[in-house]
Amino acid sequence: MTDDAILAEGSTALVTGASAGIGRAVAAALSARGVRVICAARRLQRLEALVEELPNAALALELDIADGEAVDGLLQRLPEDWRQIDILVNNAGHDLGGRQAFHQRDASDIAAVIETNVTGMMRTTLAILPGMRQRGRGHIVTIGSVNGVEPALNHSVYVGSKFAVHGFTNSLRQELQGSGVRLTEVMPGLVRTEFASARWLGDEERAQEFYDRYDAALAPEDVSDAVLYALDTPAHVSICDLVLRPA
Ligand SMILES: NC(=O)c1ccc[n+]([C@@H]2O[C@H](COP(=O)([O-])OP(=O)(O)OC[C@H]3O[C@@H](n4cnc5c(N)ncnc54)[C@H](OP(=O)(O)O)[C@@H]3O)[C@@H](O)[C@H]2O)c1
Numbered sequence: 001m002t003d004d005a006i007l008a009e010g011s012t013a014l015v016t017g018a019s020a021g022i023g024r025a026v027a028a029a030l031s032a033r034g035v036r037v038i039c040a041a042r043r044l045q046r047l048e049a050l051v052e053e054l055p056n057a058a059l060a061l062e063l064d065i066a067d068g069e070a071v072d073g074l075l076q077r078l079p080e081d082w083r084q085i086d087i088l089v090n091n092a093g094h095d096l097g098g099r100q101a102f103h104q105r106d107a108s109d110i111a112a113v114i115e116t117n118v119t120g121m122m123r124t125t126l127a128i129l130p131g132m133r134q135r136g137r138g139h140i141v142t143i144g145s146v147n148g149v150e151p152a153l154n155h156s157v158y159v160g161s162k163f164a165v166h167g168f169t170n171s172l173r174q175e176l177q178g179s180g181v182r183l184t185e186v187m188p189g190l191v192r193t194e195f196a197s198a199r200w201l202g203d204e205e206r207a208q209e210f211y212d213r214y215d216a217a218l219a220p221e222d223v224s225d226a227v228l229y230a231l232d233t234p235a236h237v238s239i240c241d242l243v244l245r246p247a
Contacts, residue, residue: 006086006139007231009034014085016065016124017092019046021193022143025220026089026227031056033228038082040065040074041092065092065120066112074127084135087231088128090142093117095158095199099210102156110157117161122168129181136180141227142169144187146243173240182238184230189245192217216246 013030017023018039027037031054039047039054040063047060059082065071075083094116097109125140132138147159148166169185176183196207211217222244230239 004137004235005232006137006235007033007035007228010036011086012036012038012082012084013087013089014038014040014061014124014128015089015091016040016063016121018050019043020198021195022188022191022220022223023089023091024050025224026091027058028054029221029224029228030087030089031058035087036082038078038085065124066115068119068123071120071123071127074124075131084131085128086132086138088125088132088138088140089227090121090124090140092120092124093143093161095155095195096201098155098158098199100154102154105157113157113161114164117158118164118168121165125172132181133179138181139184139231140181141184141186141230143223143227144169144185144241146187146189146245148185148187170240173238180235182235184227184239185241186223186226186230187241187243188218188223188226190214190217191220191223193220214246218244218246 013035015023015027015037018027019041027039031037034056036056037058038061039050039058040061041047042064044060044062051058051060063070063074096112097106142165144165145162148162152159169183173183192211196210197204200206226242226244230242233239
């Protein structure tokens, strides 16, 4: 580890979507490395329970990233000594009403997917990036998907959202060259989380059936391992894309 290591005791991270799945695993892994973690999501009670369990100082932040005003003002809502964020993990995302033919989709569900996966992710980045640039130090890790580069049947809205994530991330990385801020996209294949249940409004049976159709799936901890790997590289190394698939 170098002196300017970002994955270090005393660094501060903001993890969106920390109340479940991959985000929760990332928050736990960062905290285990001594990072102060701001755990953000809509379900505050879950975040408060998580913060109690984490081994290091952590904060629960109720945040809907689809709520533009809430995102724009998120730093001001934090205690002053938590506002210098070194690590942003853009993880929050969903596929509300997904996995069906596009012509059968509900327009408001489509808007909700884009407002979270694309606009919310960009707006969160916009809230945090200026401070990182000013300090010349930061690492943003965005959770994309293999669906950010591969089309999939009956999955057009989610795929569209993750293609947007991939295009945005790769373009922004060019702007950040020489700024001291690194940007990594972690792109997993199927991960067994609450994602399918959230897609079908808590229908656990349908979600289990969905996951059971596949021979293998990643665990949230496989993805958090990849996030920590990217964060742990020396400052002169930029891990751009990390693609993970179930073997
Ligand atoms: N599971 C997979 O197979 C898979 C594969 C590739 C990529 N991904 C990506 O991985 C990320 C995490 O998904 P997951 O699999 O861990 O799903 P998950 O278990 O359903 O967790 C999703 C998290 O995102 C939060 N969230 C959703 N909408 C939000 C919003 N508008 N504002 C704030 N938080 C929000 C949820 O918290 P609240 O409901 O409490 O807000 C929850 O903490 C997503 O970006 C997803 O697209 C998943």
